[in-house]
Amino acid sequence: MCANQTKDNGDQPILVYVLSGYLGSGKTTVLQKLLKGAKARGWKAAVLMNEAGDVNLDGELLAKDVPMAELLGGCICCSVKNDLGLSLLQLAREHRPDVIWIESTGVAQPLEMMDAVTEVSMYAKLELRGLITVVDARHLLDRLRLGAGKTLRLMREQIRGAALLLLSKTDLVGRGEAEEVRAQLREWNPSAAIEDALKGETGTDLITLLPGAVDIDVRNHYHDRHGHNHDRQGHDHGAPRLHDHVHVLTHYPSGPFSSENFERFLRELPASVYRAKGIVTFTDTAARYLFQFAYRESDFMPVASRNPAPDVIVLIGEDFSASDLRERLVGLGTGTD
Numbered sequence: 001m002c003a004n005q006t007k008d009n010g011d012q013p014i015l016v017y018v019l020s021g022y023l024g025s026g027k028t029t030v031l032q033k034l035l036k037g038a039k040a041r042g043w044k045a046a047v048l049m050n051e052a053g054d055v056n057l058d059g060e061l062l063a064k065d066v067p068m069a070e071l072l073g074g075c076i077c078c079s080v081k082n083d084l085g086l087s088l089l090q091l092a093r094e095h096r097p098d099v100i101w102i103e104s105t106g107v108a109q110p111l112e113m114m115d116a117v118t119e120v121s122m123y124a125k126l127e128l129r130g131l132i133t134v135v136d137a138r139h140l141l142d143r144l145r146l147g148a149g150k151t152l153r154l155m156r157e158q159i160r161g162a163a164l165l166l167l168s169k170t171d172l173v174g175r176g177e178a179e180e181v182r183a184q185l186r187e188w189n190p191s192a193a194i195e196d197a198l199k200g201e202t203g204t205d206l207i208t209l210l211p212g213a214v215d216i217d218v219r220n221h222y223h224d225r226h227g228h229n230h231d232r233q234g235h236d237h238g239a240p241r242l243h244d245h246v247h248v249l250t251h252y253p254s255g256p257f258s259s260e261n262f263e264r265f266l267r268e269l270p271a272s273v274y275r276a277k278g279i280v281t282f283t284d285t286a287a288r289y290l291f292q293f294a295y296r297e298s299d300f301m302p303v304a305s306r307n308p309a310p311d312v313i314v315l316i317g318e319d320f321s322a323s324d325l326r327e328r329l330v331g332l333g334t335g336t337d
């Protein structure tokens, strides 16, 4: 391979992560570490920042060479939902990054966020890999002591929706208190990885903790600048962490399948998958279809033929086995479903 050949991720999905966490929990601090880690690995990263106010001060704290889009004056999950789509698409098309980090406002509802981000998968090859929630140990503890309330409820939702939980401000609590917080996190979200992140510093390289990030390593290293041909399975990058119990699963079908198989697949989805959407091509119909599945009802609409996005199926749920569902999805195309 030629030494100055650059990586080509043309056909690879851009991986998207949402950084969630209550106001002041340490999201920007973590984002700075993520950007540093991405740079060290030669990944091209971009950032989308959402601030509830009219100015974005956090953006000032980030490296100037990182493409960044800002959404001000509202929260992604409600008032600026459509703008999020446009900004994400623009970032994706203009910069073709390997990874996009979205820093959400501290008050964002995680499920609404997932819904908004996955909507963009209908227009560009982009894959939401999950929510990373930063939890302020001190603040959560104080809220737990106060008992039920709106803020505690939101913190709990952000924790429940996460694939990775980063515990910040452990320096502001005692050792026993930190353990109390960890136990609470495990109770609310038993499938998430939990890591201490004091001022954004984690014991293990933060990048390796991201669900699915090894995929970026694999694609980059395969075309690495020095021409080294690395193992596409990523075996030389340490053992990838398994996040089988995911909340979002994005699948790109390798070809069309029968509408009957697909309808059966939707009917047989486990109750833990409460939202699905995508674009599919059937062997037995002329048009491509955009489908929406919510509250176990599905809806199909023909897609304009000019939509350049590839076929895609996105599943969103509480906690489901990705490998099991992925197997069923692959089976759709082979008729073994």
Ligand SMILES: Nc1nc2c(ncn2[C@@H]2O[C@H](COP(=O)(O)OP(=O)(O)OP(=O)(O)O)[C@@H](O)[C@H]2O)c(=O)[nH]1
Pocket (backbone or CB within 6 Å): 021, 022, 023, 024, 025, 026, 027, 028, 029, 030, 058, 105, 106, 168, 169, 170, 171, 172, 197, 198, 199, 200
């Ligand atoms: N003591 C302590 N302070 C921290 C830690 N992590 C972050 N901070 C500080 O907490 C403050 C808020 O951190 P940010 O990273 O800006 O938090 P954020 O979640 O982006 O804040 P918003 O965007 O306002 O929601 C900053 O002053 C950080 O330096 C930590 O682990 N311990």
